[in-house]
Amino acid sequence: EFVTATRSQFGRGGMLTKCSIAHKVAGLGISVHIANGKTPDILLNIVNESAISTWFQPSKKASGTKKWLAHAQAAQATVHINAGARAALLAPGQASSLLPVGVVRIEGEFQKGDLVRLVDETGHALGLGLAEYGADKARERLGQHGQRPLVHYDYLFLTAEG
Template structure:
């Protein structure tokens, strides 16, 4: 069976007055049912809990932002899942709620535990509905938004495609409301050139914007999974994308060669690094060449922070450019003793290295 990940943004699921758009949710459920009949295993990452909570609970303005979000998300998650569940029952589909925090991805052990949970649900024909656990997440440890979460899930579950459904058709060369702006239909390779076009405006109900979508989509595509940014407000958009994506108005990120599962884990580990390894120009050229290359201690200039064997580190060029992430083969003390020396074991082996 083909496995796909679908992320639904808050603006797709809410009306302009902030209430949940139940007819939109019903259409999404219908599409998932149709996709399952076509042989697809679906994983749903759904926003909307905070928006649902806001429409159910009115709280005093004097309450702090974190507490307000905790109340709205806690109440709203129940409301959102009840609506999904009631519509899914019409198609005889069971669903499961999976709430996660960014810390759930911090170690390979946690990562594999979550992967096993999702695989078990899918193997028993149960639809996982995933959302961030806003009730316990704090600002410093939160996902940028559910785009980031869906990218991590897509890589973890090695899906065929990731679909990011927003309230616009994709990435434009300017403001989407400007008639002179054009839709970027395909993206391949370096995504930095796109950022000059993208508006920093965020959605009414969500935390993220198109810059986040672009960054996440680029990283997921780099790990070997095609990504589609499309308008979730269009009825049956998912079915159209699956059946004939070339005919649908949207932005598609073309996938690179499939990465190993370890590299896919590393691709989503930004923010969990324990230290930074500053490397010289020669090491940067070696890592960024077409030939597979590990990071040797001879190429390290300095180390910022502390780490043990098996920790994640960020690799930074001498100019300050962030190059990627790696899992270390030994601790900082040993690495520092080998700095500048040849013939030593790699600090980060190629198999445990992900370059942006």
Template sequence: MLQKPKILVIKIGSNVLTKDGGHPDRERMDALVTQIATLKSEGIKVLLVSSGAVAFGRGEITLSEKTDPILKKQIWASNGQIELINTYKGLFKKHDITISQILVTKEDFRDRKHYLNMRNCLLGLISQGIVPVINENDTVAITELMFTDNDELASLTAAMVNADSMVLLTNVDGIFDGNPSLPESKLIHLIGNKLPDLGEVISPVKSSFGRGGMLTKTSMAKKAAELGIQVWIANGKKENILLDIFNQKAPSTYFEPNPRKHSPKKWLAHGDQYFKGEVVINEGASIALTSNKISSLLPVGIISVKGDFSKGDIIRITDEKGAKIGLGKAEYPSPLVQEKIGQKNQKPFIHYDYLYLFQNG
């Protein structure tokens, strides 16, 4: 059932913000900003995750084809981010809306203290009516620490600020059961929270400028929906798209949300790429954690510890056969948990409130 958003994360992809030749589409940006202003006038708090820095930079700076691809991207992003944010600033100013710029890397989501600091900043901004414009800091991000794309960043941001809604704007109407360019492919209007994996039917087509494809979008949208966030994937090139989504007039794919999760579990749900260490647990601990009874992970159930981590870091939990059980926040640093392996009568290594299980969340 569609709910009116209170906190809404909107992600605008590179292909929405660029014309066919790769030049920035300022008219499209203007139209989307006007729609965001209308949503804000209705009392909706908006956070904007926007691609486009690399595309803006590409239009400004010509680089040799021999230039290292990562360096190319860093140069274009470094230059293009200025023009991107200045364009947004001018467009929002016409509606008397103030914006701020937030540039992040994956590392910002790994440490709980850093994560909460960023969360407090974002919540503070939207409480003052300011629209944060968020993008990956491509200038400093290295390959292994890059987001899959801004769909992942949007999903992380939505979980972080406890948003109830997220819109992913791309250059197609939503998720199709085949290649969107083929006439026989049909738009999937609703993805319910009980539906099986859709990897078999989703077209793996990627956009020309963005890093991600529809499989990434679906994966991130499903993860957000599992955490209780309603999600739409829609075509940002269509006129009035944002307003039409909320008036239920737009062709789109809607992901039905599950009941909302406790906030720390939202942080952990995205932690499978950010964990700092790993513990292997015995069969008894595995049964306890995956039962319906509320259980924390105690040192007595731990067999071995991998990695160098501090208290507060994200830890992955696996069983003796290597199956992934879940993620949790470490209550001890790695040297101390090494000392306590197998010991009884110790305080939990991972408390239930900071435990996210892959099986049932």
């Protein structure tokens, strides 16, 4: 609530971007500090825990695959999911895969192993994942129960929060 997108009299802006990136990196299991780089011995003081800084506590260690997914850019297609799937994927402390029952629409073409972008029904980005099968098979299974996951949890990186 204290970080805004507007520029202040003290700086050139960018604090919102710094915090956003720091949060993303901490989510990958890496400790992040934002501090004044002009302060003498700032790195030593951070290591000694005597620096004034903002610390982003790392979450549990992410797998190499999840780290790669977090920074991947070239999604082949967009998978639109319903509110139930959104709630299941974003539920705290719960590892969920994306099942076809929660998929409402697919934009674009993809094959097994391709990167797909996940969005909710309003178009809000939720994350990225590797498809377990191609777009044709996924379209056949839209909304169906009892099907294999379209994106398995091990190959899913969520960018949104519940």
